[in-house]
Amino acid sequence: MRPPVIRAAALTALAALALSACGGDDDAGGDRPPPSASPGGGLVVGALDSLEFDSERYQAEAGTIEVTYENQGSLPHTFLVEGHEDDLELEVRGSGATDNGSITLPAGTYTVYCDVAGHQAAGMAATLVVE
Numbered sequence: 001m002r003p004p005v006i007r008a009a010a011l012t013a014l015a016a017l018a019l020s021a022c023g024g025d026d027d028a029g030g031d032r033p034p035p036s037a038s039p040g041g042g043l044v045v046g047a048l049d050s051l052e053f054d055s056e057r058y059q060a061e062a063g064t065i066e067v068t069y070e071n072q073g074s075l076p077h078t079f080l081v082e083g084h085e086d087d088l089e090l091e092v093r094g095s096g097a098t099d100n101g102s103i104t105l106p107a108g109t110y111t112v113y114c115d116v117a118g119h120q121a122a123g124m125a126a127t128l129v130v131e
């Protein structure tokens with residue numbers, strides 16, 4: 001009778017420990033935007049199967065930019081900021097897929113692109129103006 005009860009209790013305690021261990025330290029390396037992200041302050045980019053983004057020019061406010069990437073086609077696409085490839089890489093596979101993340105940029109003019117082989121050369125690049 002005893003062993004199953006004890007094991008269940010131990011598992012519950014372990015689960016609680018694991019949960020609390022995750023809960024305290026969300027900032028370290030998380031790629032999930034904080035729930036308090038300001039609405040309207042983000043950048044929404046669409047990927048098209050014509051190997052283009054849905055605009056040739058995007059604008060964002062300097063600082064931390066929340067980026068949402070939406071696949072409006074069905075081919076896999078990525079989204080990177082030239083010179084900041086280590087800071088953000090979004091990827092959407094399949095139609096309707098979305099990915100999001102954030103990147104901190106000072107004011108300036110940047111090139112954003114898709115690094116799937118051949119896409120940037122075919123025109124899958126755009127300008128991002130941060131001000």
Ligand SMILES: [Cu+2]
Pocket residue numbers: 047051076077078114115116119124
């Ligand atoms: Cu692409």
